[in-house]
Amino acid sequence: MQRQWNSPGVVWCILCGLTLLSVALVEGGWHRSVVSIVIVLIAAVKSRLVILKYMEANRAARHWRFLYETWNFGVTATIVIGYVISLRAA
Amino acid sequence: MRCRRAEDNHPSLHRYDGRPMTSLQPSRSPGTDGVWTFVFIDMLIFLMMFIVFMSERLRHVDLYSVSQLRLNDIFGLANTLILLTSSWMVVAAIQAALAKDVSRVRWFLGWAWLLGLAFSVDKFAEYYLKIHAGITPATNSFFSFYFFITIVHFLHVIAGMFFIGYCRCAARLRVGTDRYVIGLENVGLFWHFVDVLWIFIFPLLYMVGRR
Amino acid sequence: MDADTKRLVQITVAWCGPVFVIGFIIFWAVLGHNVPPPNMMGMTSAQLISEYYGKYQNEIAVGMIGSATMGMFYTPWSLLLATMLRDEDGSLGVLALIEAAGGILTGWLLAFCPAIWAACALLATSVSPDLIKAMHVMTWIIFDCTYMITTIQLLALGAYIVLNKKQATFPAWTGWCAIAIGITFVPLVLMPFVTEGPFAVGGMWNFFFIFSIWLFAFQIPIGYFMLREVMGHKRVARHVLSHAS
Numbered sequence: 020m021q022r023q024w025n026s027p028g029v030v031w032c033i034l035c036g037l038t039l040l041s042v043a044l045v046e047g048g049w050h051r052s053v054v055s056i057v058i059v060l061i062a063a064v065k066s067r068l069v070i071l072k073y074m075e076a077n078r079a080a081r082h083w084r085f086l087y088e089t090w091n092f093g094v095t096a097t098i099v100i101g102y103v104i105s106l107r108a109a
Numbered sequence: 110m111r112c113r114r115a116e117d118n119h120p121s122l123h124r125y126d127g128r129p130m131t132s133l134q135p136s137r138s139p140g141t142d143g144v145w146t147f148v149f150i151d152m153l154i155f156l157m158m159f160i161v162f163m164s165e166r167l168r169h170v171d172l173y174s175v176s177q178l179r180l181n182d183i184f185g186l187a188n189t190l191i192l193l194t195s196s197w198m199v200v201a202a203i204q205a206a207l208a209k210d211v212s213r214v215r216w217f218l219g220w221a222w223l224l225g226l227a228f229s230v231d232k233f234a235e236y237y238l239k240i241h242a243g244i245t246p247a248t249n250s251f252f253s254f255y256f257f258i259t260i261v262h263f264l265h266v267i268a269g270m271f272f273i274g275y276c277r278c279a280a281r282l283r284v285g286t287d288r289y290v291i292g293l294e295n296v297g298l299f300w301h302f303v304d305v306l307w308i309f310i311f312p313l314l315y316m317v318g319r320r
Numbered sequence: 321m322d323a324d325t326k327r328l329v330q331i332t333v334a335w336c337g338p339v340f341v342i343g344f345i346i347f348w349a350v351l352g353h354n355v356p357p358p359n360m361m362g363m364t365s366a367q368l369i370s371e372y373y374g375k376y377q378n379e380i381a382v383g384m385i386g387s388a389t390m391g392m393f394y395t396p397w398s399l400l401l402a403t404m405l406r407d408e409d410g411s412l413g414v415l416a417l418i419e420a421a422g423g424i425l426t427g428w429l430l431a432f433c434p435a436i437w438a439a440c441a442l443l444a445t446s447v448s449p450d451l452i453k454a455m456h457v458m459t460w461i462i463f464d465c466t467y468m469i470t471t472i473q474l475l476a477l478g479a480y481i482v483l484n485k486k487q488a489t490f491p492a493w494t495g496w497c498a499i500a501i502g503i504t505f506v507p508l509v510l511m512p513f514v515t516e517g518p519f520a521v522g523g524m525w526n527f528f529f530i531f532s533i534w535l536f537a538f539q540i541p542i543g544y545f546m547l548r549e550v551m552g553h554k555r556v557a558r559h560v561l562s563h564a565s
Contacts, residue, residue, distance in 0.1 A: 027200040034193045042186050045316050055317045062312050066305045073196050073301045079138040083145050090152050094159055094309055101163030102317055105170045143482065147496045154500050161524045165517060246510055250517030257507055257519065 030072045037061050052106055056099055063095040144295040148302045151265075155306055158261075159313060162254050169250055174318055176251035179244065184235040185315040188228050189307060195224035196304045199273070199297045206293050209285045214293075218277040221300070225270040232263050255314055262310060265303045272296040330400060330550040337397040337543040341535050343390030348434060351383025356522030360457050362515035365449035373444035373452060384438035391430025398423020398473065401542065404489055404549060405480045415480040422473025425466075433463040460521055461512055467505040474502030474538065489549045494541050501538050505530055 041058040070091060071077045076084040166173045198221035205213035239245075239252075246256040276293050283289035321329070349355050358372040373380060402420035407413040412420075436459040440452050481487065481495025510519040511526050518525040 027197050027204075031193060031197040035190060038186065038189050038193065041312065041316065042182065045182070045319055051318065051320065055319075058312045058316055062308050065308045069196060069301050069305050069308065073200050073304075074298055075139045079140070079145065080142075083138075083149075086149055087152075090149070090156060091305075094156055097156065097159050097163055098309070098313055098317060101160075101167060105167050105318070108167060108170065143492055143496075146493050147482075147499075150493070150496045150500045154504060157529060158525075161518050161529060164524060246519075247513045253510060253514055253517050253519050257510070257525075261506075 027073065030068055034065050034068060037065050052102075055102055059095055059098045059102070063091055066091050066094075140294040140298045141291060144298050148298055152302065152306075155258075155261075158254075158258055159309070162258070162313065165250050165254065170318075172249060173251045174320060176249060176255075177315070177319055179239075179242075180255070180315050181235070181238075182311075182315045182319075184231055185311040187231050189311050191224050191228045191231065192304045192307050195221045195228070196301050198224065199300050202276075203290070203293055203297055206280075206284055206290050211280055211284045214280045214284050215277055218273055218280065222270055222273045222277065225266055225273065228266055229263070229270075232259070232266075258310060258314065262303070262306055265299075265306070269296070269300045269303050272299060327550065331547070333396045333400040334543070334547045334550050336393040336400075337539055337546070340390055340393035340397060341539055343393065344387060344430070345535070347383045347386030347390055351379050352387060352434070352437070353380060353383070356527050357460070359515065359520055359522055360453065360460060361512065361520065363453075365453040368453050368456060369444055369449045373441050373456075377441050377444055380441040381438050384434040384441060387434035388431045388438065391434060392427050394430055395424050395427030397543075397546075398427065400550075401477065401546060404546065405477065408486065413480075415476045418476035419473050419480070422469050422471075422476065425469040426473060429463060429466060429469065433459050464508045464511045464521065464526070467508045470534070471502040471505050474498045477542070478502065490542070490545050494545065497541070498538060501533050504533065 041061050044054045044058060047054075067088065070087050071084075074087070076087050198217045202214050202217035202221065205217060236256075244252055246253045273296060276289075276296050279289065279292075283292075353372065353376045358368060360368060363371070399420055401423065402412065402416045405412070405416035405419060407416075436455060440455050440459075444452055475498070478495040478497075478499035481490045481498070482492060507519050508526055508530070511521055514520050514523075517523055520526065
């Protein structure tokens with residue numbers, strides 16, 4: 020069962036589903052600021068899936084997994100924090 | 110009844126159709142340290158781009174919001190789905206290489222390359238429409254970034270297509286060797302990195318804050 | 321030349337790197353009022369004189385003449401670096417020669433352009449503002465848009481480090497860093513065409529980011545490993561610590 024969930028095909032389905040969800044949220048007319056933060060968090064989840072399942076960082080040396088996941092967090096934080104500050108400045 | 114082996118429970122040692130891999134290397138990390146290093150440094154450069162972009166956006170929020178509306182998110186969505194599918198193809202090619210299946214390696218790498226070509230065509234179409242509408246890197250700060258970030262990413266896509274093409278050509282002679290698998294894993298690392306970048310570039314440029 | 325004297329010469333030349341970094345920051349950046357440089361593409365000639373050359377005339381003149389001296393410290397440092405990029409047979413291969421060529425041309429540029437800016441400062445109140453602006457803009461375009469001379473230096477250095485598995489002077493990550501830093505200069509091509517934003521002459525990317533990573537992320541680690549090589553591993557720590565105290 021775990022092997023099936025780890026299948027690259029299943030991962031692809033999840034990634035595409037999350038992508039379509041992001042676009043649906045933006046086009047759906049919900050509250051702009053909430054949607055913007057949610058889609059960045061979705062991107063972080065997608066990125067993590069690719070890093071762990073496709074790049075196989077979970078099989079690489081531990082420092083690589085740490086660095087790549089930290090980068091993922093850093094990019095997400097940069098966009099979210101930058102966006103939130105822009106809301107307050109506007 | 111077959112005795113269970115330790116590797117039976119290790120998900121990464123099985124093909125994704127459930128059959129065990131023919132090459133058992135439980136302790137080997139994918140790719141080589143050099144490529145992990147290079148990709149990480151490249152990731153840091155893009156992180157700097159994102160930081161500079163968000164910092165500039167703070168100074169010109171209205172300009173960035175209005176300019177963003179001139180981007181067509183259908184192009185961005187198509188490119189995201191294309192790259193995700195292409196990444197899947199590369200993963201499948203690596204699995205085929207571990208199984209020493211030359212024809213499947215070439216099949217999957219062929220599709221990965223064609224999807225890279227589709228991305229390129231989509232990108233050219235988008236650039237053509239922008240320039241035709243009078244939008245260039247000199248139009249304003251947002252479009253300077255739009256062209257800069259996407260062109261640098263696009264150059265990575267082209268480099269990745271070159272590597273994938275090379276691996277496909279070399280597959281006939283080299284599949285079955287450890288060196289080929291490691292090389293293909295390195296190419297896969299780079300290609301997935303290109304995919305990860307676009308996963309963030311798409312919302313950053315096309316969607317965050319979209320009215 | 322005996323071995324001790326040769327080693328002394330190499331150590332002296334290795335210290336040209338830090339001297340260049342500190343000297344260029346003091347003279348070009350601080351005295352030259354280049355943090356950031358005036359946004360020349362978005363200014364009129366009269367504004368360039370009133371807000372920059374006319375306002376800080378003496379400081380800019382002194383700063384730029386000092387920069388013309390400090391800039392050339394980059395060249396001997398780069399040439400010492402080239403001598404550390406030897407092939408297995410001891411000869412200087414093509415990558416070492418490209419690195420050396422890039423270092424020589426970059427050093428020339430770092431001296432030549434400040435000399436022209438010094439002339440702009442000294443002539444600011446005696447010639448037409450349009451002429452001053454033309455000289456200023458032309459020099460900045462030469463300074464920025466010939467970035468490839470430094471890019472090829474960094475790419476050659478990076479390629480040598482990454483491809484030459486047997487060399488032990490520079491760790492592999494410094495090679496990848498050099499390659500990445502060389503490539504980040506490419507957006508300088510946008511500088512002449514934009515009047516604001518991160519790719520303008522004083523923009524966050526084309527000025528702050530590029531100069532910062534070139535001066536600090538390239539020169540400091542490479543300079544450290546060069547010093548370690550010429551001084552020996554154990555000695556460099558003692559030397560650095562004794563100077564710090």
